[in-house]
Amino acid sequence: MFSKTCEYGIKAMIFVAQKSKEGSRVGIKEIAKGTDAPEHFVAKIMQELGRKKLVHSVKGPNGGFYMDKFDLQTSLADIVRALDGNSIYSDCVLGLKTCNEKKPCPVHDQYRDIKKNLIKMIEENTIGDFNTKLDSGKFFLVN
């Protein structure tokens, strides 16, 4: 579905959103532990997301990653596009280059709705949405 990069990225972003609620910053080590991801790998991913302005960071002592109110409006779709590109929007399930209504692959019709819901899911969920949900201990980022 998503690449590992994307999986780690989403979890890391949710984690940072949690921790940066009161303006504090989260170090890469803490992110890695809190999301059960390889430290250097997730560092790389966060750098990329920082470059694309989906998260902020400061260096030096007491530095780390954080989000402002605007960042909390980032949708999962924004993260997915930043890390995996828009293959999820454009790719045919069977890998056909041009698969569309006019020239569909064998499962194009059956997949249409699934794809729509998938996109809806990532478009409609913002990072901020998860903050309220986690407060109630309703979901987990690690096993």
Next chain:
Amino acid sequence: MFSKTCEYGIKAMIFVAQKSKEGSRVGIKEIAKGTDAPEHFVAKIMQELGRKKLVHSVKGPNGGFYMDKFDLQTSLADIVRALDGNSIYSDCVLGLKTCNEKKPCPVHDQYRDIKKNLIKMIEENTIGDFNTKLDSGKFFLVN
């Protein structure tokens, strides 16, 4: 979504089903051309599907792959499981090892229905189903 192996495998199976309607056999070259797939790669895939009894083959002149009536009842799910394992059934979208109703990942709830539909799609479509559909030129296997 699916691996390349799986994409080629599904297309090849649909192609063979088409061509073996009247008991004729299809060579690997023809399959590769008809599905726009690397010849040796799709050969390997078909061997694997043959080993798992989802398709039949005979060697020698006029040999090739073919399906009997029973083979036509193979579902896409059978092919997916044979080639990609059952990750599509078991894997969490965010890669958590144990993600379930009791201990869900942040998007578990939202993904539940999508997953259900995805599984339904591959379970309910058999290779034979595509035969009638293709007769009307309603879909394509190559660009």
Next chain:
DNA sequence: AGACAATAAGACATTTTATTCTTTATATGA
């Protein structure tokens, strides 16, 4: 200014996936 803590960057290594090549076995038809 200097020490230090943290991110940034990129080279390197490993693993997985995808692809190609070569050889072998087998059935068929002449």
Next chain:
DNA sequence: TCATATAAAGAATAAAATGTCTTATTGTCT
């Protein structure tokens, strides 16, 4: 029975994804 066309098998290679390590840079604090 022999040549040949074909699939079967598996080794070898390539490419992409994933993960690790080292070094550089930067901001902060004293």
